[in-house]
Amino acid sequence: MLDTALKGTQRYWGWLIFLLVLMGIGLGCYLYQFQEGLRVTGMSRDVSWGFYIAQFTYLVGVAAGGVMVVLPYYLHDYKAFGRITILGEFLAIAAVVMCLLFIFVDLGNPVRIMNVIMYPTPNSILFWDMIVLNGYLLLNVLIGWNVLSAERKGIHYPGWVKTLIYISIPWAFSIHTVTAFLYAGLPGRHFWLTAIMAARFLASAFAAGPALLLLLCLIVRRVSRFDPGEKAVRTLGGIVTYAFILNIFFLLLEVFTAFYSQIPGHMHSFVYLFAGYEGFGKLVPWMWTSVGFAILALILLIVPGTRRKDDTLAVGCAAVIISSWIDKGMGLVIGGFVPNTFDRVFEYWPTTPEILITIGVWATGFFVLTVLYKIAVSVKEEVGA
Amino acid sequence: MKGIDRREFLKIGGMAAIAGLGGKAAFEILAPGKLEAAQQIPLTKGKHWAMVVDTTKMDDALMDVCIEACHKEHNVPNLGNPKEEIKWIWKETYEHAFPGQEHEYIGERFHGMNFLLMCNHCTNPPCVRVCPTQSTWKREDGVVMMDMHRCIGCRFCMAACPYGARSFNWGDPQRVRTDEKLMPMNPGFPRNKDYPTRSKGVVEKCNFCAERLAKGDQPACVEAAAKVRKGALVFGDLADPHSEVRKVLKENYTIRRKPELGTGPNLFFIV
Numbered sequence: 001m002l003d004t005a006l007k008g009t010q011r012y013w014g015w016l017i018f019l020l021v022l023m024g025i026g027l028g029c030y031l032y033q034f035q036e037g038l039r040v041t042g043m044s045r046d047v048s049w050g051f052y053i054a055q056f057t058y059l060v061g062v063a064a065g066g067v068m069v070v071l072p073y074y075l076h077d078y079k080a081f082g083r084i085t086i087l088g089e090f091l092a093i094a095a096v097v098m099c100l101l102f103i104f105v106d107l108g109n110p111v112r113i114m115n116v117i118m119y120p121t122p123n124s125i126l127f128w129d130m131i132v133l134n135g136y137l138l139l140n141v142l143i144g145w146n147v148l149s150a151e152r153k154g155i156h157y158p159g160w161v162k163t164l165i166y167i168s169i170p171w172a173f174s175i176h177t178v179t180a181f182l183y184a185g186l187p188g189r190h191f192w193l194t195a196i197m198a199a200r201f202l203a204s205a206f207a208a209g210p211a212l213l214l215l216l217c218l219i220v221r222r223v224s225r226f227d228p229g230e231k232a233v234r235t236l237g238g239i240v241t242y243a244f245i246l247n248i249f250f251l252l253l254e255v256f257t258a259f260y261s262q263i264p265g266h267m268h269s270f271v272y273l274f275a276g277y278e279g280f281g282k283l284v285p286w287m288w289t290s291v292g293f294a295i296l297a298l299i300l301l302i303v304p305g306t307r308r309k310d311d312t313l314a315v316g317c318a319a320v321i322i323s324s325w326i327d328k329g330m331g332l333v334i335g336g337f338v339p340n341t342f343d344r345v346f347e348y349w350p351t352t353p354e355i356l357i358t359i360g361v362w363a364t365g366f367f368v369l370t371v372l373y374k375i376a377v378s379v380k381e382e383v384g385a
Numbered sequence: 386m387k388g389i390d391r392r393e394f395l396k397i398g399g400m401a402a403i404a405g406l407g408g409k410a411a412f413e414i415l416a417p418g419k420l421e422a423a424q425q426i427p428l429t430k431g432k433h434w435a436m437v438v439d440t441t442k443m444d445d446a447l448m449d450v451c452i453e454a455c456h457k458e459h460n461v462p463n464l465g466n467p468k469e470e471i472k473w474i475w476k477e478t479y480e481h482a483f484p485g486q487e488h489e490y491i492g493e494r495f496h497g498m499n500f501l502l503m504c505n506h507c508t509n510p511p512c513v514r515v516c517p518t519q520s521t522w523k524r525e526d527g528v529v530m531m532d533m534h535r536c537i538g539c540r541f542c543m544a545a546c547p548y549g550a551r552s553f554n555w556g557d558p559q560r561v562r563t564d565e566k567l568m569p570m571n572p573g574f575p576r577n578k579d580y581p582t583r584s585k586g587v588v589e590k591c592n593f594c595a596e597r598l599a600k601g602d603q604p605a606c607v608e609a610a611a612k613v614r615k616g617a618l619v620f621g622d623l624a625d626p627h628s629e630v631r632k633v634l635k636e637n638y639t640i641r642r643k644p645e646l647g648t649g650p651n652l653f654f655i656v
Contacts, residue, residue, distance in 0.1 A: 037585035038538075039556035044468040048543040048553060108538020108553065108586025115518040115537050126517040126541055187511050187646040188547020264485065341549045342477060343484035346467070 001149055004378035005371045011223075012374065019367045026360010029353040030105055038108055041354040046346035047337040049106070051354050054329035055361070056102035058208070060179045061201060061328065063095035063136065065209010067172030068239050069232075074165050080231035083380075084217060086151075087228065089144040090372040091213055092172075096137040098365035105357055125181045132175045139168045144372075152379045176201045183336060191269035191336045194257070200250040201328075206243035208324045210236050211317035218314055220373065226380040237313050241301040244320050248294060251327070265343075269335040272345065280345040283334060286326055293323035426530075429598040432624030433527040435651040436593075436607070437633050438501050442617040447610060448476050448501045451618065454609035455503075458594065460575035460582065462561040471552040473591040474503040474606055483642060500654065501618075503606075504529060504550040504591035505642065508649030512542035512551065521588075527623075527651060528593045538586040547646050550590055557585040593620075623651070 033040050043050040066088035072078035073085050081088075104110055121127045143164050150157035180198035187193070214236045217228040258266040271277045273287045300306045300316030307313055339345050350358070455461070455474045462471060476499040480487035487495075506529045513523050520536040523529050543551045559582065561571040575582060580596070583589060594604035602608065603620055610618040621630035630653075639653040 037554065037556040039469055039585075041555075043555070045470055045543070045552050045555075046549070048540040103539075106539070108540070108588075109536060109584070110538075112518075112535070112537045115520075115535055119518045119535070121517050121519050124515050124517040124541070126515065126539060130517070182541070183544075186515070186545045186547075187648060188643060189544065336544070341547050342481040344481055 001145075001152060001375050001379060004382075005374045007378075008374060012370075016367065016370060019363045019370070022363035023360050023367065026357050026363065029356040029360065033105070033353055033357065034110070038106075040351060042349050042351045044346055044348070046340045046344075047334060047348035049333055049337070050348055051330075051350040051358055052102045052106040054333040055358055056099050056106070057179060057201075057333065058325055058329045059095045059098045059102070059365075060133070060176055061205030061324075062209045062212055063092045063099065064172045064176040064202070064205040065207075065211075065213065066092035066095075066140075067169055068206050068210045068243075069213065069236070070165065070172070071169050072235075075169065078235070080229055080235060084213070084228045084232050084236075086144055086148055086376045087216060087220070087373065088213055089140045089147075090376055091209070091216065091369065092140045093137060093144065093372060094365045094369035095209075096133055096140070096175075097368050098361055099133055100137070101361045101364060102358075105361065125178060125185065129175075129178050129182060132171065132178050136168070136171055136175050139164055139171060143168060144376075148376060148379055151383060154383065173202065176205050183332070188341050189336050190263075190265040192332075194254060196250055196253060200247065200254075203243055203247040203250050204324045204328050207240050207247050207320050208328070210243070211240045211320040214240060214317050215314060215321075216369075216373070218310060220377055224377045224381060226377045233310070233313075234308065237301070237307050237317075240317060240320060241307060244294075244297060244301065244324075247324065248298065268339050268343070272338050273331055273335045277339060278345050280338075280347050282347045282349055283330060287331055290323045290326035290331065293319040293326075297323055426595045427599045428524060429526045429528075429595075431526045431598065431622040433622055433651070434506065434593055434598070435527070435621065435623045435630050435653065436503075436604075437619040437630055437639065437653045437655060439617050439619070439633070439637075439655040440498070440500065441655060442614050443501060445476070445499055447613050447617055448499060450609050450613055451501060451606035452476070454605040455591070455594075457576045458580065458597075458605040459592075460558075460577055460580050462558045462574060463567070463570040464556070464558075464561065465567060465570055469555045471554065471558070471589065473552075473589070474501065476500070477502050483640070486640075495656075501606075502548070502550070502642075503652065504593075505548055505648070505650035505652045506591075506593055508651060509647060511545040511547070511648060515541045515545040517541065524595075526598075528595050528598070529590075530592055530595060531588065531590055533581070533583040533587045533589055536587040538588065540588065542588055547643055547648065548650070551588050552590060553588050554583060554585045558583060 041050060041052075069081045069085050069088040073081035104113065107113060116127065116130055143161055146161045147157045150161075177198045180201040183189070183192035184194060184197035214233060217233055217236070221227050255270060258270055268277060272280065273283050275281065276284050297316050297319035300312050300319065305312075306316065334348055338347065452472075452474050456463075456472075459473060461473055464470060479491075479495045479498050479500060482500040482502055506527060508527070510521075510523055510529050512521050513529060516522075517539060518535055518537055520532045521529065521542055522532075538553070540553055543553060561567040561574050594602070594606075597604060603611075607618045607620045616633070619629050619633050621628040623630060623634075625631065633655065634653060637655040639655050641650045641653055644650065
């Protein structure tokens, strides 16, 4: 089926070349970082994880979000999602590829990465994160490829694929749960030390993932002859709405616990993020931008009139993506480190090489996504679905 | 190839690799750390090493002596930049060393008073729990070790440590030998040719001078402090009821950093 990716319009090739250029710039910056060490980033001994791990955390959510179409289709036989499950699975593949790349570029000593496999450590959550992420990648590659090639041949996919599909559903939940555990189980990091972390992660994932998928469906409808279907788009809009409401609700629970208990350590990170702490407040405008987009998203998604119109629904979904990207990415990771374990403030801001490497990884993800979607859409067009 | 075709070869090779990794994983689950505990430094005869800082005998000048001795012993570079700072032992004011325990009516001598801090060599160390490569581990004698030659630089241990005791080599530490700006701050670096060098991208921290303990010596900071004032730093085996640390702990009121977290710090402060 790979051949279908090699036949495309000028616009398709232009987009791929554009992404390749961004990837090239990112690679150049990465080689510089590889040479100089992570000192070229804005991280420090106080904020030891930054933009890379923030992107990774966000994208695990996008990957897990794919299950929101797979689950209704396979467990509840919700037929409308039959047309787009492949898009959900391929989005998951691209997202996991980005996750793995972000972990890789964040390592101080990437040449030793095989040590994780050579010295398997069951007590480390990072070990399990590696297992679930790679497992999820493999599952989605096997499932997506087999289902799509069966569809192209006009036959039913083999029985063993069904087993993998059932496994992939709890597996999707596991990738984001395990990623939440990277943060939730650490002593002395009050901002992260919360039992609701995994639930929060899943809620934001099930909003952000389907929101991106919905936008991609609308794009696919515009640039190809394949129509993901009106009903699928409407249902996705509903899923995004409920998940995002839940996400905001969970966040407010955290705010209540912190401020009603009045325990300083639990309040300080929120104060730093939203109001500034001890004269430092680099992230304050960002966090309020996130709040602004969250409010916009809630209005556009909850009001039936705007949710049912493609244009306003698209804006609502974009607002969900921006809001959760700021909150889940920068806010969650940096808020855990600031103030630090000494109750001192050392701020963080990504540097230019850090941002260009990040853009490079995103471009790689979109390159993979574009090629996979091109294949999927070509097959769909071919069989006249 | 004769007898075995390429497909067969790949199959056997793949199976062997899976069996090898699987077997190793099983071994690690059943007997963690036993397979390859990269311990170049031999164990000591101690069972539970601990340190007591007598803050009534400490002052800033003496702390500087301790810091100097440690950083010399372990070739800790001065990078002249707080963002990249590497520190094994350092000074921190009371309110920041013990956040949550300060209040405005606290004894006058504690206002802005510096405390000597280092890795607590916790009884239940979170850094060891999270490390994905067993680059940091707890020895039977209570020392939390760090293998700078296995570390992949994921910095999970830094997020897990509630005491900010871990540093990261954001850049190459060796550059203090060639960088014109850094050279004057690091005369004669590396100053201890016996201590292994490290590369960029790895975490490091205080190791209670495991290499000195193995020879029966006291940690460098303790030895340096003793030359100036007796009893400011007391190091010894908590498992030994007749040790000096047990004696001073019995006779004095001591505090530890963030005891409520359950990590069991083995650094005690007489206040």
